[in-house]
Amino acid sequence: MKRILAAIGLGLLLVACWGCGAAPRPDTVSYVLEAEPSRLDPAMTTALPESNVELQIFEGLTRLDDHDVPQPALAASWQISPDGKVYTFYLRDGICWSDGTPITAQDIEYSWKRVLNPDVASENAYMLFCIDKAEAYFNRQARADEVGVTALDDKTLQVRLTNPTAYFLNLTAFHCYYPVPKHVVEARPDxxxxxxxxxxxxxxxxITAWNHSSQIDMVKNDAYWDAGAVVLDRLEFPISDSQATRLTLVESGQANMTVEPPPSEQERLEALGLYKIAPYLGSYYYVFNVQKPPFDDVNVRRAFAAAVRREELVRYVVRAQKEAAYAWVPPGIVDEKTGRDFREEGGDLAVEDEAAARAYLKAAGYDEDHPLPEVTILFNTNEMHKAIAEAMQSMWKDALGADVFLANQESKVFLATRSQGDYQIARASWIADYVDPMTFLDVFADRDNDARYxxxxxxNLVQAAKETNDPALRRQYMHEAEQIxxxxxxxxxxxxxxxxxxVQPYVKGYHWSPLGVVDFKRAYLEDQKG
Known part of the structure; x- marks a missing residue:
């Protein structure tokens, strides 16, 4: 999704279009988005620029706090049945939309069923499949009134789940669970x-203004239930897909925050105190098509995996303070009861050993007299993906004598090729949809996963983890599944x-979620906090 360094000259030209050198207002945080939001319908969007904007203008039943724990938001409280399958949410008194229309439990029932409506065809529908009959409705095998979401009255919402879902409250803070204004959606559906x-x-x-491909402006929503906690009067979201332009806007004072500065600028920006790293719950990985030769042989897969030198790759190619990954589920998912991180408990699972790699290859029947067939790495067009692929190509040549070729495709074509299984090995990444190991383990529990695995x-282990109401047993099942x-x-x-x-050092109070979005609800500028 991220673009590579663009021409500085173009960046300066675009900067001139934003305010002709004017600094941000003293009551305003200005965050430069990396792309124009396609729309701001939380049921339908999937990219981070949309999610970042939506987090500022919508509210779920819960909202994640600074420790990424769901806290009461539109819901003042809730009850959970002893078997963990029924949630009853009680909405706050007096909550309303920005136009003064009351927010009701019926709005939430409508919004969730809209995400699941097969005619709406939301790519986010799977996020609600933990709800009873939700998946069946999406697949036209059940009626909407059979789905386990019911407004008992204006202020009470009851939700029936198929199985106990330990992370369900986290889901209610995710964007596709935000209620949308039925009276507006149905009046202006397009x-x-x-x-x-x-x-x-x-x-x-x-939102007060949206100049497409240029800027989105916001003001404090006085109708918000927790308006007293909101410090800033305004937010601005200039838009540029150029890393250089975004950085120039921040350094020139025309904005004060943005993501993904050019990697080549890291040391300089660190020296200036502008460069920061936020946690981001995700993994960058290569995926095998386990049904495509030669990777239909597990020993060949093990050979290629054991020949990777991650620390070298991260230090010299990837940079940006990434951490070499030796397992699937990343660090940062902490058990609330034990205080232990899932990754710390599970430890490292990947092995680097070139001698073992060659032994695996020999066990698969390949040696100097029986060389490997050609192997091709598939990746989507991006300079960093290319650089990583070239490094992997070199490692596999050195350790295994493998002839590895590179194939890049435009992102939409690449995703289609991967989903159709028309590849041998491909780059991939997965960012958590919610803060729980299941968001990673579920990826390969599907018969239609990209690995054809x-x-x-x-x-069965993944399903058992979903069905149990015992936290310790659930964690055990997930660790066993990851090992497999x-x-x-x-x-x-x-x-x-x-x-x-x-970010400029005077911007305070924002919170980066490990899901990749930044919350400005409590943000402020240092000299006005007081």
């Missing part, structure tokens, strides 16, 4: 989420993701 004039909001801020024992992924060598994890960004 335009309500693409025009400032028709955007009705429920979050800390509301299907292991009954793995699937490495026994079967389905992936080669390369690094755990981070979110590099630049």
């Amino acid at each position: 335009t309500w989420a693409a025009d400032a004039e028709t955007m009705v909001c429920s979050g800390p801020y509301k 299907h292991n009954v024992i793995y699937n 992924l490495f026994d079967d060598c389905v992936i080669i994890p390369i690094y755990y993701t981070t979110q590099p960004y630049v």
Whole structure:
């Protein structure tokens, strides 16, 4: 999604278009988005620029705090049945949309069922499949009124789950669970989420202007239930897909925050105190097509996996303070009861050993007299993906004598090629949808996963983890499932993701979620906090 360094000259030209050198207002945080939001319908969007804007203007039943724990938001409280399958949410008194219309439990029932409606065809529908009959409704095998979401009255919402879902409260803070204003959506179904004039909001801020491909402006939403906690009067979101332009805007004082500065600028920005790293719950990895020769042989997969030198790759190619990955689920998912990190408990699962790599290859029947067939790495067009692929190509040539070729495709074509299984090995990345190991383990429990991988024992462990209400047993099942992924060598994890960004030091109070979004609800400028 991120673009590579653009011409500085173009950046300076674009900078001139934003205010002709004017600094941000003293009551305003200005965050430069890396792309124009396609729309701001939380049921339909999947990219981070949209999610970042939506977090400021919408509210879920819960909202993640600075420790990424869901706290009461539109819901003042809730009850959970002893079996963990029924949640009853009690909405706050007096909550309303930015146009003054009350927010009701019926709005939430409507919004969640809209995400699941097969005619709406939301790519986020799977996020609600933990709800009873939700997946069946999406697949046209059940009616909407059979789905386990019911408004008992204006202020009470009851949710029935298929199985106990330990992370369900986290899900209610995710963007596709935000309620949307039914009275606006149905009146303007095609335009309500693409025009400032028709955007009705429920979050800390509301949109006042949206100059497409240029800037989104917001002001504090006085109708927000927690408006007293919102310090800033305004937010601005200039838009540029150029790393150089975004950085220039921040350094020139025309904005004060943005993501993904050019990697070549890291040391200089660190010296200036502008360069920061936020946690980002994700993994960059290579995935094998386990049904495509020669990787239909687990020993060949193990050979290629054991020949990777991650620390060297991260230090000299990737940089940006990434952490070499030796497992699938990244660090940063802490058990609330034990205080232990899932990754710390599970330890490293990947092995680097060139001698073992050559032994695996020999066990698969390949040697000097029986060389490997040609292997091709598939990646989507991006300079960093290319650089990593070239490094992997070199490592596999050195350790295994493998002839490895590179193939790059434009992102949409690449994703289609991968989903169709028309590749041998490909780059991939996965960013958590919620803060729980299941968001990673579920990726390979699906018969239609990109790896073409299907292991009954793995699937049964993942399902058992979903069905149990015992936290310790659930964690045990997930650790066992993750180990199977490495026994079967389905992936080669390369690094755990981070979110590099630049910010002026006077901007305070914002919170980066490990899901990749930044919350400005309590943000302030240092000299006005008081």
